[in-house]
Amino acid sequence: xxxxxxxxxxxxxxxxxxxxxxxxxxxxxxxxxxxxxxxxxxxxxxxxxxxxxxxxxxxxxxxxxxxxxxxxxxxxxxxxxxxxxxxxxxxxxxxxxxxxxxxxxxxxxxxxxxxxxxxxxxxxxxxxxxxxxxxxxxxxxxxxxxxxxxxxxxxxxxxxxxxxxxxxxxxxxxxxxxxxxxxxxxxxxxxxxxxxxxxxxxxxxxxxxxxxxxxxxxxxxxxxx
Amino acid sequence: xxxxxxxxxxxxxxxxxxxxxxxxxxxxxxxxxxxxxxxxxxxxxxxxxxxxxxxxxxxxxxxxxxxxxxxxxxxxxxxxxxxxxxxxxxxxxxxxxxxxxxxxxxxxxxxxxxxxxxxxxxxxxxxxxxxxxxxxxxxxxxxxxxxxxxxxxxxxxxxxxxxxxxxxxxxxxxxxxxxxxxxxxxxxxxxxxxxxxxxxxxxxxxxxxxxxxxxxxxxxxxxxxxxxxxxxxxxxxxxxxxxxxxxxxxxxxxxxxxxxxxxxxxxxxxxxxxxxxxxxxxxxxxxxxxxxx
Numbered sequence: 001x002x003x004x005x006x007x008x009x010x011x012x013x014x015x016x017x018x019x020x021x022x023x024x025x026x027x028x029x030x031x032x033x034x035x036x037x038x039x040x041x042x043x044x045x046x047x048x049x050x051x052x053x054x055x056x057x058x059x060x061x062x063x064x065x066x067x068x069x070x071x072x073x074x075x076x077x078x079x080x081x082x083x084x085x086x087x088x089x090x091x092x093x094x095x096x097x098x099x100x101x102x103x104x105x106x107x108x109x110x111x112x113x114x115x116x117x118x119x120x121x122x123x124x125x126x127x128x129x130x131x132x133x134x135x136x137x138x139x140x141x142x143x144x145x146x147x148x149x150x151x152x153x154x155x156x157x158x159x160x161x162x163x164x165x166x167x168x169x170x171x172x173x174x175x176x177x178x179x180x181x182x183x184x185x186x187x188x189x190x191x192x193x194x195x196x197x198x199x200x201x202x203x204x205x206x207x208x209x210x211x212x213x214x215x216x217x218x219x220x221x222x223x224x225x
Numbered sequence: 226x227x228x229x230x231x232x233x234x235x236x237x238x239x240x241x242x243x244x245x246x247x248x249x250x251x252x253x254x255x256x257x258x259x260x261x262x263x264x265x266x267x268x269x270x271x272x273x274x275x276x277x278x279x280x281x282x283x284x285x286x287x288x289x290x291x292x293x294x295x296x297x298x299x300x301x302x303x304x305x306x307x308x309x310x311x312x313x314x315x316x317x318x319x320x321x322x323x324x325x326x327x328x329x330x331x332x333x334x335x336x337x338x339x340x341x342x343x344x345x346x347x348x349x350x351x352x353x354x355x356x357x358x359x360x361x362x363x364x365x366x367x368x369x370x371x372x373x374x375x376x377x378x379x380x381x382x383x384x385x386x387x388x389x390x391x392x393x394x395x396x397x398x399x400x401x402x403x404x405x406x407x408x409x410x411x412x413x414x415x416x417x418x419x420x421x422x423x424x425x426x427x428x429x430x431x432x433x434x435x436x437x438x439x440x441x442x443x444x445x446x447x448x449x450x451x452x453x454x455x456x457x458x459x460x461x462x463x464x465x466x467x468x469x470x471x472x473x474x475x476x477x478x479x480x481x482x483x484x485x486x487x488x489x490x491x492x493x494x495x496x497x498x499x500x501x502x503x504x505x506x507x508x509x510x511x512x513x514x515x516x517x518x
Contacts, residue, residue, distance in 0.1 A: 054430070075435075082432035092427045096240050109433050153431070 004063075005030045005161055005192040006051065011060035013046055013216075020046040021057070021216045028194060030160065033187040035203055036196040038213035044196035045089075047213070048163050051194065052086050053077055065160050082110055085154030085191075087164035091146045093138040099125070099149050100134035106157040124152045128182060144175035151179065155186055162186060164195045168202060180206045234444040241417055245449060248413045248507070252453025252500050253460070255406040259499065260461040262398055263492045266391050271486050280358070282347035282365075282376040290343065290370055298370045302345060307361045310348040316341040342372065349376070403503055410449070410507025414442065418511045425515075439512060446508040450501030457500070458493060 006028035013021040021043045028034055036044045049055045050062055053069050062069040067080055093102050100121055107117045125131050128148040138146055147167060154162055164183070168176035180202055187193040197203065203210060212219040238245045284302070286295070295313050302311045314322075319341050353361070358376060365374045418425070428438050469485040488496070 052430075078429075078432045078434040078437075080432075081430065086430065088430075092430065094424050094427060096424070105428070105433075106431050109428075109431065109437050157432075 003030045004028075005032070005065055006194070007061075007063040008047075008051075009061045009063075011047075011050065011057045011062060013043075013050060013055070014058040019216045021050070021213075023060070024213075024216070024218055025060075026211055026218065026221060028161075028192050030192055031187060031190045032209065033184060033193045034195070034209040034211060036194060036211050036213065037198055037200075037203065038219070039198060042213040043216040044198075044213060045165055046216075048086070048165050048194070048196050051161070052084060052163055053080055078109070082106060082157060083159055083161070085157065085159035085162040087147075087150050087154045087162070087167050089166045089169060091138075091150040093146060093149055093153075095138050098135050098137050099130060099141070102138070102149055103152045103156055106153060110157065120156055121152075124156045127155075127185075128152045129178075143170045144172070144179075147171060147175070147179060151182065155191070159191060162191050162193045164193070166197055167195065168197060168199055173201075176202055177205065184208075230440055230444040231448065233441050234448055237441060237445060238448070241420060244413055244417045244420070245445070248410050248449045248504065249453045249456065251406055251409045251413070252450060252503060253456040255402040255503070256454055256457035256496050256500050257460050259395075259399055259402055260457055260488065260492075260496055261464075262395055263488050263496070264461060264465065264486075266395060267486050267489060267492065269391070270388060280349040280351055280353065280377055282349060282362075282374060284345040284347060284365055284371050285373045285375075286343040286345065287370055287372050288342070294370060295343075295345075298368070299345065301368065302347065302365065305361060305364060307350050307353050307357055308347055309350055312346045313343070314346060315343050319344060399499065403499060403506075406503045407506035410446075410504055411510040414446075414507045415510050415514070417445075418442070418514055435515065439515060442508045442511045443505070446504035447501060450504035451497070453504070454497040454500035457496065458488075462487060 004027055006026075008024055008026050011021055011024045012019065024043075024047065036047055038044055046055070050057055050069070051064060053072055056070055060070075064080075065083065069080075072080060094105070097105070103121050103124060104117045107120060112120075121134075122131070125134065128151050130145065130148050130152065133141070133145070138149065141149065147170065151164075151167070154164075162183075167183075168179055171179065176199065183193050183195060184206060207224055209224055210220070210222045212221075286298070290298070299311050299313060302308055347365075349358070349361070362374050362376055365371055425438055465485055465487050472485065
């Protein structure tokens with residue numbers, strides 16, 4: 001039996017009088033691949049932000065890998081975020097750093113040795129198909145390549161949970177398919193992948209557990225047999 | 226770790242040369258003003274001591290002392306602690322010297338000699354304190370052969386007063402420059418922080434600790450302070466060399482000074498410390514603006 005990685009329990013998030021999420025509950029196992037889907041404004045991004053501890057729920061509790069996020073102190077945030085990978089919709093690459101420096105940043109933060117950083121960065125760049133592009137700067141890369149750098153940076157620290165917010169939103173269909181295949185490969189290595197998207201075509205092409213949100217509530221939770 | 230941090234800071238110098246340049250320039254200008262003051266202060270005291278190296282005194286003698294009494298007095302005076310040498314001068318010798326000063330062989334006139342007394346000129350140790358000088362003066366005045374004693378200590382006391390005033394002025398100048406410079410640097414740092422706000426937020430989102438995110442600013446301040454101090458010292462050295470060639474050769478030697486001094490090691494160290502501390506104070510603004518997200 002797979003161990004529990006994420007437990008979202010009766011979570012509500014309210015911005016003044018508007019409910020972004022309302023009484024949302026679900027579990028994710030270690031190594032599980034899941035889509036969070038729904039139309040724009042359904043609460044997908046809010047849910048990911050809560051899972052990444054960028055915000056705190058108004059009610060309910062969230063446990064990620066035995067961390068209770070609602071009681072997490074600000075001083076504990078860096079350590080928590082080093083264990084969770086997040087791929088942002090706008091990539092959030094540092095423009096003044098090249099591909100290698102961007103990808104090695106999470107390892108730098110952990111204080112890893114130069115040799116180990118080099119080994120891991122080379123490995124992950126070849127995984128995302130960017131071997132040989134180490135010295136390029138983000139503004140010299142296409143949208144798909146920037147997305148891959150963001151993925152490489154998110155997985156280089158070997159996180160137990162990988163969160164991705166609309167990771168294929170800016171990509172053409174071929175790049176989107178490649179990246180989804182990559183996510184499934186990452187999940188097969190034991191990382192829990194939670195991906196927010198509204199791209200139904202891709203979801204049908206790479207079927208996985210799908211949690212659908214509507215108006216901040218879970219509309220359906222389809223688990224693949 | 227410091228080398229790695231300094232290396233990263235140098236990379237940021239390349240990315241934001243203007244902002245770093247302005248901070249360095251501010252430190253350089255402030256330290257140069259301070260350095261000029263230090264330079265003037267050091268040379269002022271040096272020239273002052275060069276032009277009047279010894280404290281002297283004059284003991285005016287009572288009338289009609291025999292040669293034996295004068296000789297005994299000389300002996301007694303030389304035996305006193307603080308007196309290096311003595312020289313007896315009769316009133317005729319005094320008149321001759323005065324005449325020499327006025328371009329005549331000897332001053333003459335009715336009853337002119339009555340205006341002067343025989344004197345003993347005293348050369349005193351230069352390291353005597355004000356209290357010791359006072360004590361010595363009282364001891365000599367109490368001698369039966371002595372009518373009155375006059376020390377040149379007043380000159381030294383005035384010099385000390387000027388030195389004290391200059392020291393206070395230097396302190397005020399240092400504090401003022403320190404505050405003003407730190408304020409300007411704080412603003413440049415703030416601009417740099419603003420320019421890198423997005424980068425810093427990304428680093429925090431990736432799990433960068435407070436130390437990881439803020440340490441580069443600390444190293445940048447250290448570098449700016451060090452570069453500013455080095456630039457300022459170089460400017461001052463060039464200034465001193467240029468000034469030495471023009472001033473020392475002409476009127477400075479008339480004062481008895483052989484050279485123009487550069488800053489003392491303590492002053493150089495002080496300037497470097499002030500430069501670095503000023504820059505570090507400027508980084509406070511970044512530390513205060515930082516929020517855990």
